[in-house]
Structures are given as structure tokens and as C-alpha cells.
Amino acid sequence: MEEKKTLLEIKDLEVIYQTDEATVHAVNGINFSLNEKETIGLVGETGAGKTTTALTILRLLPERTGRIKGGQVLFRGENLLDKSVPEMRRVRGAEISIIFQDPMTALNPALTVGDQVLESLEIHNTAGKSKQELNARVDELFNLVGIPAERKAEYPHQFSGGMKQRIVIAIALACAPQLLIADEPTTALDVTIQAQVLKLMENLKEELGTSMIIITHDLGVVAETCDKVAIMYAGEIVEAGTVEDIFNGKEHHPYTVGLFNAIPNLDEKEERLRPIDGLMPDPANLPQGCKFGPRCPHFTEACKAQTPYIYEEKEHRIMCNLFKKEAADE
């Protein structure tokens, strides 16, 4: 295997939302890294801070409320958090693209889909290509995502959800980014379309060699598409590792165990995962020590006292005191 080059490295990232009522601790010191041509799955239930993490990478947090309290987002060694606004604009859409959660609302209803794809190309047209060349590229992108290029003069409301998602993907891929962030790219689509869109993304990844962050709550999607996995809970990555570590490894965080136990049967697919009794703590009011403590079957007083022990074995990291005891026993 060739030498892996690190593309993205997130270090101790901490993000809050400061609203009038409360301080929401959405992301609390997460670390992960991603190599070129690799795909990482970010898994966790609703409110875990997945979207917040994605928005932070592109510095698209809501201006008034979202605040990055600390940490680094190193993209090819440069800290994106230090970049100026115009520098950041050159990264967005060109080097890092994002596909948002809901394709139904992600497109501007007043512009033709062709113009919306073209817009990406125009913004980053540093090579000074002619209008014709750009339009040819729009056609190419439509073909790439499997939509007849003749339909580019139509408006978003003339397309189905799955097709809209394809257009959103075309926009994201327009400038051949090195990193594509897909925030629940298939959640809003029905099952058959989900499979098609995933297949499309998989093919594109192979063809273009793009690295991806796939945000999902569906472990099935992770198993199919990812090289690495990070399990998020209450703004922390409680367990991370290769797909092999997570799906076949011996050691697991109690939350991961819960997640796997909660995988629904094929014929009764649930909307959202409810892995374990209880709810995720309110991020405006997080518990002391281990944030999973209140729901954990292995909870002890020690878990409340301080942040849990971090178990590490090669790429596999688990944030839980259970493994500290084991280490002491041996």
C-alpha cells in the first residue's frame, strides 16, 4: 500500500452556540483525522454535534450564535480557523464541499438547476474559462450524476427528491474538491433512492479519488462506504477506529454496543435510532465526568469524577473507564 497522506486533521475542536437562553456545548474537544482518498463515517444520534462539526470545518456556523471556542482544523497542514474570510471563500466549494441534510430545501427555488451548478464553476473559475467551456462542464456534471443535461434549464420544483440530491451532489463536485462532506445525504430520501444515491457517491469517490466525511445515523451506510468510523455522543467522539475495529473489534464503548443492539430489523426501519434507555443529555447542561454516565449500564462513581480514561490500540480509541480497570487488572 502506498504512503497515506493526511488531508484533514481535527484537534481538540470545541464549539458552542451562545443563545439568549443558554450556552449549548455542541462539540466538546473532538479529535480525528482523515487521509487522502479515505472515507470516515461520523455516527451518532440526533443532537450529537455532527452537523455542527461539519459546519465548523467550512466555517459556516450561524454568525451570531455559533462560536469556535478552541482547537484546530488542519486542512493539508493549514489551520482553516486562522484563514481570512476571502481565503475561506476560496476553500469553500473548491477544495471542500458539503452536501446538506435536506435536498428538498438545499436548492434555490427561483433559479434553474443548471444556473445553480454553473454558479459554483463561475465562483472558482480561476483559470478564466469561457462561458461555453463552463457550460460544457455543467453538462458533463449532469451526466456524471445521471440526469439528462437537457433538463438543466428546469427549476428545482420539477425534480423529485432523489434527483434534487443528485443535483446537489453535482454542485458539490463541480470544482473537483479534495474533501466532500455529506451530511446525512440519504436520510430524506426513500429507501430505493437511498441505495441509488449511495451507489452514485461510491462510484464518484472511486473515480475522482475524493476524501469524504459521511455523516449518518445508519450503521449500514457506514459498513458499505467507510474506511474509518467516529462515534459521536454529546459532542464527543466516544469511540473511533477503522471499520474493522468498530464492526469486528472486541472492545467497545457501551454506547457503541447500544447502537449495534438497536439496529432495526430490515422490515421495521426506524426513523431515528433510540439505542439505549434514556435520552442524550441536554447539551446546554451536560453531566459531570462521562457524558454517557446517566444512561450507562456500567456506571460507577469514578465515571462521574472526571473525564473517562482513553483506551488506545493502534487506530482504535475508546473513551471509557471500563478499559482502565482492565488495564489495572492485568
Place this chain on the structure above:
Amino acid sequence: MGKFVLKRLLALIPTILIIVFVVYFILDLTPSSPGQLILGQMATEEAVEAKNIELGYDKPFLVRYVKYIIQLFQGDLGTSWVTGKGVLESVFARFPVTVTLSAGATVLGIVIGVLLGILAAVKQYSIFDAAGTTLAMILASFPAFWIGMMLVILFAQELGWLPSYGTGSIAHYILPWFTTACAFIASQLRMTRTSLLESIRMDYVRTARAKGQKESVVIYRHALRNALMPVVTMAGMNFGTLLGGTVTVETVFTLNGVGTLILTSIRSKDVPVVVGAIVILAICYTLVMLVVDILYGFIDPQVKARYIKN
């Protein structure tokens, strides 16, 4: 599209029936003698009586109403009891003043209101937002005649920059325009602000930012365009309402518009002019709203698609 226009025009018919009925009914509550009005104070009682009978004024209310409606749909609005001129002619003679006043005020309202609204929304919670919102509140809460008088006192009497009455030139219209526009600036500002704030939060605006688009283009190309729908409706409604609602301002600035025509005609009980003028205004209002609806199509492709299908 043609079908859509036709449908809207047909809807005018019941509207006119109701309007005429109401106006006719109210005017009929106080006794009137068209014979006296037409023949003047010097006419003999017999002559007046004979004229009233000729006009069918001895007949019951409903009979007169039906007769008027029949004439109306034949395109005959009747003649003024006071001046003897055709109603259509009298109203159209006054029309340019009212249209100039309404159109100018609408344009001012849109330009100032929308610009301040954009500023308030884009710089939400800033000093611009606070100032804009406060201005809107002040403008909306003072009555037009009061604002008009204050402007007259300041710019006509004290500073002597502008004329305070009449219609001779553009300068004559400046104070009436601003007076009329005040309420619009307020409503347009608020509407633009609310609507834009809403569309700025939409996902597609975030998509545009994620493409690396400049913030100014994001606002103009993505947020504003979608925020404009309610603003256009409101502008159309404002203009339509204005056509019939400039009486106060016309009176304050002694402009001879349709508003003052209706007012003097009510005073002199010149029923055909009152009813005729109101019917014409109702038709104009409908036409303006129709144009607004068609304008929609240019902004919102979904609406355009619907017209074409119909």
C-alpha cells in the same frame, strides 16, 4: 394564462354588484332630489317633480339599483346631476392627478422601504436595524394629514422650498408624495425585513455560502429574490388602495384628484358620480392586482408554471 386573466376579470362582476349596492344604499339613506340638483334652486316644484319621475326617482330602491346595473353593463355610467357632464369623462379628467400621486408614492415607498428593509435585515440587531424599525413605527403611527401639515409648515412655509398646493409641476408633487409614502415606507420596510430574515435562514442560502459565494451576491441573488414575493404583493395592494384612498392627501394639498371628486360629490349628493367613480376605482384595483399576479410569475417559476398549465 389567458384563462387565468379571464377568471380574474369575471370575478369583478359580483364585486361590482356588491359595491354598487352598498354605495347606492348608503347614499339612499338620506333623501335626495336629483331634479332639484339638475334644474337648480330656481326651478319650480312641478318641474323638479317631473324631472324626478323622468329619472325614475319615484320608483323603489331596488328597481333603481337594477336599472343602474343594466346601464352600467352596457357601459353607460350616466351623467353628473350637478354638472351635467358624463361621469366617465369627469372621473378620467381627475385621474392623472390621482395616478401620479399614487404611483409616485408607491415608487418612493418601494425604493426607500425596501432598501431600508434590506439594510435592517442584513445588519440584524445593529444600529441600522434598530433605527429602521423605529422609523417604521413612527411613520406608521402618525396620520397622513398630520405628516402632510408638518411637511407643509417646514418645507413650504418656513423654508419656502416647495409649493404647498396645486399641481403645476413635479415640485408640486414632492410633498404629497412623501406624505402618502410614509405609511408605505413603514409597511414595505417591515415586510422586506421580515421576509428577508426568513429567507436568509433558508438552506439554499447556506448552499450558496458553501459554494464560496460572496456575501453580497448571496443576499442579492439567493435571499432577496425569494423574499420579494410578499413585497411585490404588498406594493401592488398599496398602489391599488391608494388609487381610491388619497382623499386626505388630496384635500390637504388641494389636489384635484379622484378622491376630492368623490368627496365633493358626496357632499352635493351627486349620486351618479360617486357610484361611477367608485366602480372605476374597483376595476382599476382589480387590474393592478392582476398585474401583480402576473409579475409573480417572473419572480417565482413555480407560479409561472401554474399559469401556463391553467
